[in-house]
Amino acid sequence: MLSECDIPKYWYNVIADMTNKPLPLINPGTKQPLKAEDLYPLFAKACADQEMNYTDRFIDIPDEVRDMYRIYRPTPLVRATGLEQALDTPAHIYFKNESVSPVGSHKLNSAIAQAFYCKAEGVTNITTETGAGQWGAALSLAAKHFGLELAVYMVKISYNQKPYRRSIMQTYGAEVIASPSMSTKAGRKVITERPNYQGSLGTAISEAVELAMQTPNCKYVLGSVLNHVALHQTVIGMEAEKQMEMAGEYPDVIIACFGGGSNFSGLSFPFLRHNLSGEKQTRFIAAEPESCPKLTRGVFQYDFGDEAGYTPLIPMYTLGHDFSPANIHAGGLRYHGGGAIISQLKRDNLVDAVDIPQLESFKAAALFARTEGIIPAPESSHAIAATIREALRAKVEGRAPVILFNLSGHGLIDMSAYDRYFANDLSDYHVSDDEIIALTSKLEKIV
């Protein structure tokens, strides 16, 4: 257990330590690499500068951000003895419990930072998208704290599946719009072409970007994928590193679920630097859903971050920006691309990935709830499932690895998904190779 004075004073910028840096973002019009200034119209300047910072290893966390972190940080590191016993495994399983934040997930770590930077630069309005609503809830709270008006495009399937998350955002004072919506050109196009489409993060991003560009004194804020979001999330790993040291162990395996990479990056990067320096040989495993397998089965290519093609081109593993993920309950993992840093690390074999079927994730979640007492978010359950796989394999092989995973959020708002699981009303969703090849073949060849 750490005290408030142990809240990190710096974020860790892994790019500074990478031998092969991520490839640059590309302007889709000119096909030229982007500079930080090119992002100023869309993002807070501080975030744009962080996005392009390839040199500074540590970046100061502003006092105002640390002050707000104190609401819930440092978060606990827990030895999962109940789960270990249930699995009868010699592995030592630890988890970092990010579910204790008032919005129930790690997303607040970057929401606070981005809202602060916007406010400090005189911005009055911000827009964003959200999948399951974890990010939207976090940003709603941060926006209220710093006095910003916020509009959230929430993926329609989650808007309907998770009405409580919508209510949470509204309780914090945000405006919530189901996406695709008629309020933007991008949304209208999708609705016209596919009237029953239940939305995706890609489409919601397009709508949020479009609204930001058309609103005076307004910036767009993103909850994952980008370098500066991963940077803000490294408070997770910075704390965990100190806590593992207090526990007298060092992780052999680090596991986190993977949607756009924010919680995976946040836990992993501070440990990864010891791999990059050659001191350690920890394995890093990104647990993605079987239904959205960009790291395990996508192609490495330049692709848009959104469905409509408003964003810069990002060098990443992708399923294609018009990939339509199945309507799984882990809404936060329904994203087509892996982001620039993680994709480069994956390419260099510095991180691994596994894909987890939905039913396996819920089975793991139920076991975790009954042994550790915390009902996990459907997203986090993918990390738990991957942890269980490792722990059982270790048992067969007679090894006793130290496994650390990120409990990125709790599932108290996702109980309808649990109801459906226990009623045998959920399915797995396999993506065909044909679909992946068809969608990714359409991408422009720039690399």
Added chain:
Amino acid sequence: MLSECDIPKYWYNVIADMTNKPLPLINPGTKQPLKAEDLYPLFAKACADQEMNYTDRFIDIPDEVRDMYRIYRPTPLVRATGLEQALDTPAHIYFKNESVSPVGSHKLNSAIAQAFYCKAEGVTNITTETGAGQWGAALSLAAKHFGLELAVYMVKISYNQKPYRRSIMQTYGAEVIASPSMSTKAGRKVITERPNYQGSLGTAISEAVELAMQTPNCKYVLGSVLNHVALHQTVIGMEAEKQMEMAGEYPDVIIACFGGGSNFSGLSFPFLRHNLSGEKQTRFIAAEPESCPKLTRGVFQYDFGDEAGYTPLIPMYTLGHDFSPANIHAGGLRYHGGGAIISQLKRDNLVDAVDIPQLESFKAAALFARTEGIIPAPESSHAIAATIREALRAKVEGRAPVILFNLSGHGLIDMSAYDRYFANDLSDYHVSDDEIIALTSKLEKIV
């Protein structure tokens, strides 16, 4: 911030320090005072003994219970600076944050203890009732941890209003039955007489007691009202006392919401002992709903703890055991009686009470969510409303009191109530004097 080694080793038994002890429980058949042994058929022996313990000031917390407390304890003590600023009050406002438990409320403090004692005595099955579901969720987790089978009678209005809490209990492996139900004599009688009745804690207790009495090796477990439940909850105040000392302040006013008294007792009693010894003059305010005003407007009388009259007679402020509380969203406060200890303290002017209209509680909740970031449970919102009243009054009077309240739980499972509040779809419910007089006049005169 406290560390794990600061988890209290003892519960505080306020009865030992009371000059006027609570009157004894009475056997409704013989009209004679009960002994601990008389309760053994219904409760775990250890709990029955604690119920009747009028002498030991401190009672050891078993190691197994402290071990499980470590999942979420010690809980934070927070200075509510955002709320202070919004109210522009000179008052210093602190809250003890019990919402960080994995089930989202303080209820786990006693659930763990009671489940442990049952298990230690060889019990295999337990029954209980729950209003909003906070208690039922807590006991479901504790029962699973200690390997007990659990049946929960959940008040029908909450069963329908709060389906997620039902799902949480089921996810932990408990059986959940909407009350009134056809599974018990008590339930069938109510359903027959009042087919559309949405239930009350009093009826649900009758059903749970009846099932426990008819099931082999089964005990009944209660989440509030009784002395031993209040005892277990004193970990809250024991921690808070140490934390206030670390903050360099001592509370002038202590506030908690009041249903059956568990969270109010838990926070208050450890501080109250310094009033009883004459060292301090803290004010203690129980915040009850306007629609269920037993402490502010009930009569002090012997009454049953349940609707059907299965329990011993309890000396307490009551609205009558067949009082039907309005269908407010603070389901945990819909109980007709105040319990023996608190009622005696109230009678001796050692604690105060206020009644809070439902709309005022939600207004306070929304302000708290937007200033402190945590969406409170509708129950806890009554404490927040009472705190705001005190803080605003202090401002008018030019005083700067230190106010400490208990955030007994979060409201993430109660978002439908917030939706209705923001849609202007909630009402206040006033109870007429005629109704109170009519219901309480029917009680047998024993005092």
